[in-house]
Every structure is written in C-alpha cells, then in structure tokens.
Amino acid sequence: MLIEIRDLTMRLPSGGRVLTILDGVTLDVSAGEFLAIAGPSGSGKSTLLGLIAGLDRPTAGSIRVDGVALGALDEDALARLRREKIGYVFQSFHLIPTLTALENVAIPLELAGAPDALARARALLDEVGLADRGHHYPAQLSGGEQQRVAIARAVANHPALLLADEPTGNLDSTIGAQIIDLLVAWNRRHGRTLVLVTHDPALARHADRMIELRDGRIVGERGRPPHPALSPTGGEGGVV
Numbered sequence: 001m002l003i004e005i006r007d008l009t010m011r012l013p014s015g016g017r018v019l020t021i022l023d024g025v026t027l028d029v030s031a032g033e034f035l036a037i038a039g040p041s042g043s044g045k046s047t048l049l050g051l052i053a054g055l056d057r058p059t060a061g062s063i064r065v066d067g068v069a070l071g072a073l074d075e076d077a078l079a080r081l082r083r084e085k086i087g088y089v090f091q092s093f094h095l096i097p098t099l100t101a102l103e104n105v106a107i108p109l110e111l112a113g114a115p116d117a118l119a120r121a122r123a124l125l126d127e128v129g130l131a132d133r134g135h136h137y138p139a140q141l142s143g144g145e146q147q148r149v150a151i152a153r154a155v156a157n158h159p160a161l162l163l164a165d166e167p168t169g170n171l172d173s174t175i176g177a178q179i180i181d182l183l184v185a186w187n188r189r190h191g192r193t194l195v196l197v198t199h200d201p202a203l204a205r206h207a208d209r210m211i212e213l214r215d216g217r218i219v220g221e222r223g224r225p226p227h228p229a230l231s232p233t234g235g236e237g238g239v240v
Contacts, residue, residue: 001064002161002193003029003052008061010047010216021047022058023216030225031160032191034184036207038198043213045197049165052195053086054078066160083111087154089183091166093146095138101125101149102134108156124152128182144175151182162186164196168203180206 010022022044029035037045050056052063054070063070066085073081082088095104102121109117125134128148138146147167154162164183168176184206187194196207204210209223 001028002031002033002066003027003195004062004064005052006062008048008051008063009059010044010051010056011059020216022051025061025213025216025218027211027218029193029195031193032187033209033225034187034194034196034207036196036198036204036210037213038201038204038210039213040199044216045199045213046165048213049163049195049197052161053082053088053163083108083157085160087157087159087162089147089150089154089162089164089167091169093138093143093150093170095146095149095153097138100135100137101130101141101145104138104149105153105156108153112157114157120156121152124156125149128152142175143171144178147171147175147179148182151179151186155186158190159192161193161195164194166197166199168198168200176203 005025005027008022008025009020011018011020013019025048037048039045047056051058052065054073057071065081068081070078070081096107099107102118102125105124106117106121109120114120122131122134125131128151130145130148130152133141133145138149141149151167162183167183168179171179180203183194183196186192196203198204207223209221209225211218212220
C-alpha cells in the first residue's frame with residue numbers, strides 16, 4: 001500500500017469547545033490507484049488530504065506514506081518527503097505571483113538540484129498546453145491556465161503521490177473538465193497514485209474508487225482499487 005491510515009482523528013479548539021474534524025478514519029490506498037474523497041463542505045476532506053501530505057499533525061492515529069511513518073518525522077524530514085514523493089494541487093493555485101509560469105514550474109526542480117531545471121520546466125509547460133505562456137506572470141493567466149501551471153509544478157519531480165484539493169473548484173465546468181482530464185491522464189499513463197478531494201459526485205466518478213466523508217467519518221465507498229498490474233511503472237515521461 002502506498003498510503004496506510006489507521007484510526008486517524010483530528011480535533012481543534014473552537015470557541016471554547018473542541019471540534020472533531022476527523023473521527024477514527026482508517027483507509028488504505030494502493031500504488032497506482034485513483035481515489036476520490038467526496039463529501040459535503042465541512043466533512044473533513046481537505047483536512048484529511050493535508051494530513052496525508054504532512055502539512056499538519058493529527059490528534060491521534062497514524063499515517064504511513066510509501067512505508068514511512070509521518071508521525072516519526074520532524075519538519076525538515078517532512079519537507080524532504082514532500083519534495084521527493086508528493087505533489088500537491090490546490091484549489092486556489094498557490095503560484096508565486098512575482099515569478100513567471102516557467103519559474104514557478106522550475107522551483108521544485110531547482111530545489112531537487114536538477115541540472116536542467118528550466119529546460120524541464122519548459123517541456124512540462126508544453127505538455128500542459130502552455131508552451132507560449134512561460135514568460136507570463138500568474139496575474140496574466142486565466143484560472144485554467146494557472147491550474148495547468150500548478151499541475152506541471154506538482155508533477156515536476158515525478159512524485160509517487162499526487163494530492164489534489166478541489167482542483168476545479170474555482171473553474172467553470174468546461175475548463176474544470178480539462179483539468180480533470182490532465183490529472184486522470186497523468187495517473188493512467190504513469191501508474192502513480194492520485195488522491196482527489198471533491199464535493200462533485202460527477203468528478204468522483206472518474207476515479208477507480210470513491211470514499212464519502214461525512215462529519216469526519218467514512219460513511220460510504222464505491223468501486224475498488226485497480227489491479228496490481230497498474231502499479232507504478234517507474235517511467236518518467238511527461239505529464240499526460
């Protein structure tokens with residue numbers, strides 16, 4: 001299993017009381033699987049995704065990613081794990097506004113010490129259909145273009161795991177469908193794991209398996225993980 005979650009609980013203080021965000025979640029995600037996490041606003045979807053990425057620490061329970069126990073890692077080790085194994089696509093893009101599209105995509109490559117960071121970033125932009133937009137700043141790009149840049153940045157270092165938090169939430173349905181197609185193509189072509197959070201059942205139906213969260217608990221599941229033959233191939237081709 002690429003992701004192993006056991007009895008995960010997240011509680012936060014809120015207005016003099018304790019609010020339970022996640023309540024005893026147990027979940028396995030196979031290598032190469034496309035898992036959708038669905039549910040209404042406030043169900044704990046984004047919190048669960050952030051915990052898988054090591055962006056926060058749970059109140060109780062455990063998470064292992066590619067055999068590594070996140071609870072045993074300090075912040076520096078968590079940062080290295082994210083850099084080496086995890087890509088993250090946010091709803092609000094999170095591009096650096098003072099850098100061009102090309103520079104935004106090159107950042108993770110430069111942090112990893114890639115000698116051809118800019119050339120690789122140009123190739124990634126080409127593969128997401130933005131070959132002629134690399135010199136533009138985020139404010140000069142449409143929402144769909146910004147999300148394409150964010151996807152290229154997220155997969156630049158060939159992560160074993162791509163996490164996408166409502167990646168179409170700020171886009172219209174047509175552009176959103178194109179973004180989903182990019183993510184699905186990446187998952188299918190490379191056999192890498194994709195975990196996508198959405199409140200839209202239509203998007204969730206693209207996945208191999210969907211779990212439904214409500215009030216911090218898994219209340220439903222549809223589908224099943226792909227056959228082991230679809231596990232990661234180790235290829236390092238393009239985004240799509």
